[in-house]
Amino acid sequence: MISAFLFYRWLDNSTLSPAQLTKKLIVSRVRRIVPVFWFPGFIVLSIGLAAGSLSPTLAAGKDFIGWMLFMGSYHVGDLNTSFINAGVEWTLRIEWLLYLFIPLIYLVNRATKGKYLTAIILASICLIFILAVAIRIYGSACADPRPVLGFAMGYLAYKYRAWFVRYKSSKPAAGLSLLLACFALCFTSNTYFYVIFLGCLALMFFVVSSGNALFGLLNNKTVVAIGEVSYSLYLMHGIVLYFIKQIPAPVIQHSFFFYTLLAPLFFVGSFYVAKFTYLMIEKPFIGKSTRKDVAINATPTIQDIGMILHVRITFIKSGTAVFRGAGNEGYPFLHRDPGV
Numbered sequence: 001m002i003s004a005f006l007f008y009r010w011l012d013n014s015t016l017s018p019a020q021l022t023k024k025l026i027v028s029r030v031r032r033i034v035p036v037f038w039f040p041g042f043i044v045l046s047i048g049l050a051a052g053s054l055s056p057t058l059a060a061g062k063d064f065i066g067w068m069l070f071m072g073s074y075h076v077g078d079l080n081t082s083f084i085n086a087g088v089e090w091t092l093r094i095e096w097l098l099y100l101f102i103p104l105i106y107l108v109n110r111a112t113k114g115k116y117l118t119a120i121i122l123a124s125i126c127l128i129f130i131l132a133v134a135i136r137i138y139g140s141a142c143a144d145p146r147p148v149l150g151f152a153m154g155y156l157a158y159k160y161r162a163w164f165v166r167y168k169s170s171k172p173a174a175g176l177s178l179l180l181a182c183f184a185l186c187f188t189s190n191t192y193f194y195v196i197f198l199g200c201l202a203l204m205f206f207v208v209s210s211g212n213a214l215f216g217l218l219n220n221k222t223v224v225a226i227g228e229v230s231y232s233l234y235l236m237h238g239i240v241l242y243f244i245k246q247i248p249a250p251v252i253q254h255s256f257f258f259y260t261l262l263a264p265l266f267f268v269g270s271f272y273v274a275k276f277t278y279l280m281i282e283k284p285f286i287g288k289s290t291r292k293d294v295a296i297n298a299t300p301t302i303q304d305i306g307m308i309l310h311v312r313i314t315f316i317k318s319g320t321a322v323f324r325g326a327g328n329e330g331y332p333f334l335h336r337d338p339g340v
Helices: 002-012 018-051 058-068 090-111 117-138 146-159 161-167 171-184 191-209 221-244 256-286 302-318
Strands: none
Touching: 002 018, 002 090, 002 117, 002 146, 002 191, 018 058, 018 090, 018 221, 018 256, 090 117, 090 146, 117 146, 146 161, 146 191, 161 191, 171 191, 221 256
């Protein structure tokens, strides 16, 4: 949703030629996505080599290059990369389809003088959905086509933003959004239950995109800090979990109490790893933000853990990386992407 909300607005820029828009878009996305994806990619490669799960063969090298270019499968040689990084790259394949369609939409929209923009965008989303289904069924790479439906919701939030702005200060809308988030957590995201997630989170996103901070929740310093490093957090949390799973079995007590204690420790550890990755790799490539960098100064506290996990898990389970992207005044929850 957030990707569609942010990037379909590029189509309203009539000052750029199709070539200029394509170059600007691709360069911004490469700078934003690729370097910080390659960093954990090389970590996965190093772990596989060190553990003896990966043999340095020519075939494995080709697999690795394809994987790093978002076109490969989870298998690099004999190494299943998803065992180490939780297979997070599948969402990036879907996002790249969105980005690659935007220049084509821009070209067709100019040729039709802007008369059918909404129809063209919705048709492109249908094509992306079909491609995602094809990748899922016939491709060697993993992809879930269902989050593509979120592109339509994100576009509608942008298209009707002037109408949704009436909910910017609405307490009933904020309360309903939080109830919908809690309600969505009561269901599995498997099969057709995903429609429940899409409906609940789409309504919530419409309210949030108006600038509604949900009783100040989305202005919380810790929540904003997580938004700052959320892409790095998304890419690195699987690796942190991999190392936690290397703890010898006798040390781990298989009990609800133990795992309840372990969960916040895992989150805080992932946050600090993501914070390092953001500051050392991600931020230098996307450029210094013009807004205050809360990621440098903010640290999650134990009191915030429950609230953060609730908000974060809601969007992760939906398959929509809502925290990622941003950098727009008037949208407290949609902060961040200087490359936009």
